[in-house]
Amino acid sequence: MGMTAAEKIFAAHAGLAAVSAGEIVVAKPDRMMLHDITGELAFAIFRSMGATEVCDPDKVVLVGDHYSPPPHPEAAALLAKMERFARDMEVQHVFTTGQGIEHTLLPERGLLKPGNLVIGTDSHTCTAGAFSALGTGMGSSDVAAAMALGEMWFMVPETIRATYVGRRPAWITGKDLILALLARITVDGATYKCVEFDGEAIASLNMDERMALCNMTVEGGAKTCFVAPDDTLRAWAVGKHGEGALDHLVESDANAIYSQHQVIDVSELEPQCAVPFSPDNVVPVGELRGTRVNQVYIGNCSNGTMTDLRQAASVLRGRKVAPGVRCIVVPATQRIAAQAAREGIMETLLEAGAIVGPSTCGACAGLHMGVMSNDEVAVATTNRNYRGRMGAFSSRIHLANAWVAAASAVAGEIVHPGEVVTGEAMAA
Structure with a gap:
């Protein structure tokens, strides 16, 4: 075979x-x-x-x-x-x-x-x-x-x-x-x-x-x-x-x-969100409409890329992070941060009220620079949402893409990004 x-x-x-x-x-x-x-x-x-x-x-x-x-x-x-x-x-x-x-x-x-x-x-x-x-x-x-x-x-x-x-x-x-x-x-x-x-x-x-x-x-x-x-x-x-x-490219045999x-x-897939306390506890983001958030975290080893920063900036441009929400953005590397600065993304993020941090694992692993307190709720582009992953044991992490995270930072609650970007009336 x-x-x-x-x-x-x-x-x-x-x-x-x-x-x-x-x-x-x-x-x-x-x-x-x-x-x-x-x-x-x-x-x-x-x-x-x-x-x-x-x-x-x-x-x-x-x-x-x-x-x-x-x-x-x-x-x-x-x-x-x-x-x-x-x-x-x-x-x-x-x-x-x-x-x-x-x-x-x-x-x-x-x-x-x-x-x-x-x-x-x-x-x-x-x-x-x-x-x-x-x-x-x-x-x-x-x-x-x-x-x-x-x-x-x-x-x-x-x-x-x-x-x-x-x-x-x-x-x-x-x-x-x-x-x-x-x-x-x-x-x-x-x-x-x-x-x-x-x-x-x-x-x-x-x-x-x-x-x-x-x-x-x-x-x-x-x-x-x-x-x-x-x-x-x-x-x-x-x-x-x-x-x-290209000399060592491999493909599976037929x-x-x-x-x-x-x-x-995927033709009818909605943005997905992993609900606490497991990465496989996944629902369409629309089912979480109205869930208030204390923190939004955009970054980590695979979701702090230029693509993620551009997506976040496209939502935050001309808008403000909701009062009472910490919006933390972590470029995955210094070179990504430099490119974001050249493209004006850093200015967009800062003007929106986001905190731009250094390139670190930091809060993703609950170590520093954005750990959460008791009962706080976050939307994060990170990869794990187990109990205590980003801080207090009672904190709750929702995993989502950068568009969803940025939109939630603006709304102060979990929302579909189309509701924020298009200005559509938010459904009850």
Whole structure:
């Protein structure tokens, strides 16, 4: 039988002609990524193994993003330990001074190519699937061993094929497409599987929106994910890396075996919203009309892109954030922030009354710069809405796209963005 794209990538990195789901392989990752919280433990384990140097310093990427800028001395110490490890091991790809959030930063800085196998000490490493690569989160001990040995064992995952048919309506983004899938398969429906995306609606997504799509596959339990290569992906790859980046493109064979096939018609899809306290507790945004909000958060590792900032600005332009609402906007990288400034987006956000923060994970993980108090309600473009995720245990997070988030900031309650932008009378 043929192979899926995931099977082909694992085979290539294991030096094998073919593999199939369920096999254990020893593969050589192209990138090994650690961030400031998980890095400290990985460094200690690395040294406890007796390792004195990393196998290939060029493959290691260290990113200080969860506690950047550091909110307390302990966080500053974590960043310092990361910088010390980088010096000792001659690691060159070091981003500890606020350059951006890891999953957005890697492709931006040319550290991710189609066909790559990436491991990272963060569950949302699956975001790499947007670039026709495979990314998977692993424990600090796993990545420590991979840094020392240059390889790691993997069980080749089964693949779920997710085909999105129909033309996307207005206001529908990659965020809505992944929420629609999670509503169908639930938070454990893709456990240790690869989710492979294709279809007309997927092809219509730009690269930013594909990141939002792939980022949340782990919320369905997925080990990794993959967007089938198309003209949009090829244009990005050539523009970022040159024609040679196409040498390792892979596609699933026509006779590949999938564990299941989900087909979703998006032609009449409304903007989606995940209601507390689970990412698969999804309803159309219209069902939440009138839900008052205390905070709106636009940002995170896949929804702080230029696309998200442009969407938010299109709603906020000429309008004001409602009294009593904190509207926090976090560009995912410094380069995105700079581009937003050049386009006048920063001025639009600030004039509307939004708070623009540095490129950090921050409040998304309940760490700093926007944590919530008891019983507060938020609309966020982040990826998790479990109890206590962004602060107080009793706070409530609603996950939605940037248009919905910005519209809710203006209205002071959850609304469909069309109600704010078109000026239509709000339904009772």
